[in-house]
Every structure is written in C-alpha cells, then in structure tokens.
Amino acid sequence: MNDCAERPPVKDGPADGHTRIRLDLAYHGAEFSGWARQRGRRTVQGELEDALRIVTRSEENFPLTVAGRTDAGVHARGQVAHVDLPDELWAQHGEKLLRRLAGRLPADVRVYRVAEAPHGFDARFAAIWRRYAYRVADHQGGVDPMLRGHVLWHDRPLDLERMNAAAKLLVGEHDFAAYCKKREGATTIRTLLEVHWDRVPIDPYAAQEGSLAVATVRADAFCHNMVRSLVGAMLLVGDGHRPVEFPGEVLAGGVRNSAVNVIRPHGLTLEEVGYPEDALLAERNRVSRRLRTLGDGAAEGAAGSVPGGSD
Secondary structure, X not given: OOOOEOOOOOOOOOOOOEEEEEEEEEEOHHHOOOOOOOOOOOOXXXXXXXXXXXXXXXXXXXXXXXXXXXXXXXXXXXXXXXXXXXXXHHHXXXXXXXXXXXXXXXXXXXXXXXXXXXXXXXXXOOOOEEEXXXXXXXXXXXXXXXXXXXXXXXXOOOOHHHHHHHHXXXXXXXXXXXXXXXXXXXXXXXXXXXXXEEEEEOOOOOOXXXXXXXXXXXXXXXXXXXXXXXXXXXXXXHOOOOOOOHHHHHHHHOOOOOOOOOOOHHHEEEEEEEOOOHHHHHHHHHHHOOEOOOOOOOOOOOXXXXXXXXX
C-alpha cells in the first residue's frame, strides 16, 4: 500500500488556446533577492516576466513556473522555466522572442533557449533531479578577485578525502530536517542521488596557483537551505574541526545543529535540471504531486512536497 497522499487534481498542461513554452536560462544572483517575485525587491522572476510582457507588447503578465526557486545571491546557469502564452501571441512573436529578450533583459540574466514544450512538460513537476555546484577556494591568500562573485573563501586547507567519506553517509532517501529550514505543509524528505568533492584548476588565466574544491550535489529536489547546510557540515570535516561521522550524525539527529552554518549563497550555482524522456513527462508530473513519506518506495527521482524547493 502506498502511503503517499494525493494532491488535489490540477490541469495537466496549458489552458485551452495557450501554448507552453520552455525557457532555458542563466543568471548571476548577486543583485537578486532570489528567484520568486517579491513586492519592492529585484528578483529573477520579476525581471523575466516584465521583459516578456514588454517584448510581446502585452498588457497581461504571464507567470513563469521554475524548476528550482533559488535563494537570494544564488546563481544559475542551467535553470529551466515554462510559461503559457496565448496561441496567437506565440505565433506572432515566437521566432523573434529570444533576440528580443536579449535586448531587453539586464546583463545579469540571460535566456539562451526558447522552444515549444512537449506534451506533459512542467518545469517544476516534471524534473527528476537538480544538480548544484558549490565552489570553495582554500588558498591562504584568498580568492582570485575575478572569481570572488561565485567562489567562497575558506581560510583553512580542506582534506577532500575526509569530505568525500562524510558525503557518502548522506546519499540516499532521508528526512533532511536537520539541514533544512522547515516550511509549513512541506516535507523535508528528499533523495540525495550524488554528493562528492573534486579539485579543479583555478581559472587557467589566473596568476594564483592552486585549485578550487568543488562540491557536486544532485537530488530529486531540495528544501530550503539544504545544499548550503550540507556543504557547511562537510567543510567542518574537511578542515579538521569535526570527525568524518559528524554530517551523518547530524542527519540522524533530525534537528538543526548549531555547529552547522548555512554558508554564504554566492558559492552556489544551479548547474543543470534533469527531465525524463518526453513519453514519461505526464507520469512524472503525477508522481511529483504526491506528498511523500519516508520509505514509501518511490522510484529514483520522485519528488516530495514542493519539488525543487529553495536552496
């Protein structure tokens, strides 16, 4: 018997007379108050919806649905959103929409692909995973000034072997309440598909020697502050402040640990969102709208409440 509660039924796809459009986009999050539109604040959603309304010469605002609602200061270069446009508007503006958006949008947000979405596509509910990278410089001299906007400086050397040993204890389906900011009505159960650290060269044109420590974190979905909290716990292991078992012990404890900091957002980038093949999109939508409980037997990539979350 499945323990998942079904959400109220929703219409699968755009309303009659509308075409669903997929947008692939990137942004530098430093000057945004996150993805979601907020009154009186500059947000990615606000900039995109305003630009879309202006370039299509519309009085109506067309709301965007996004794969993952990123927090203030978090970057993206593999973000995905969709918008439902009236058929006649899409027919009139579709071929020129990408170029017109490029001419209207500010330099810190770019749409680099606009296309009619396949049947069953939903940027949020059809996604099967999201992949983030968190970049850290542990060079004693600090971060190359050219990288400062998307790399965190950690002032102690990091042992990636220890950090990868700790990361293995976090992979799988768990209740990540200890690493998430709780939201009313939203589950903190997630399936962490991949977590590992690698050394990568600093920009080849940089005069500074050394390398960056880069965390790759991929999951079906993320809850609020999850990636930044997980990375914060692993940094404590990497610099010797905590034993390898510490992140796993925090996870098992089920409550926030005061030793684990939600580290700064500017080192975090949404790199990619994964979707199933087109024939499976509608079924993925149905599965994603369930409220998941731990151990319900969901397949890899099945999302819980509020898939995509906020990171």
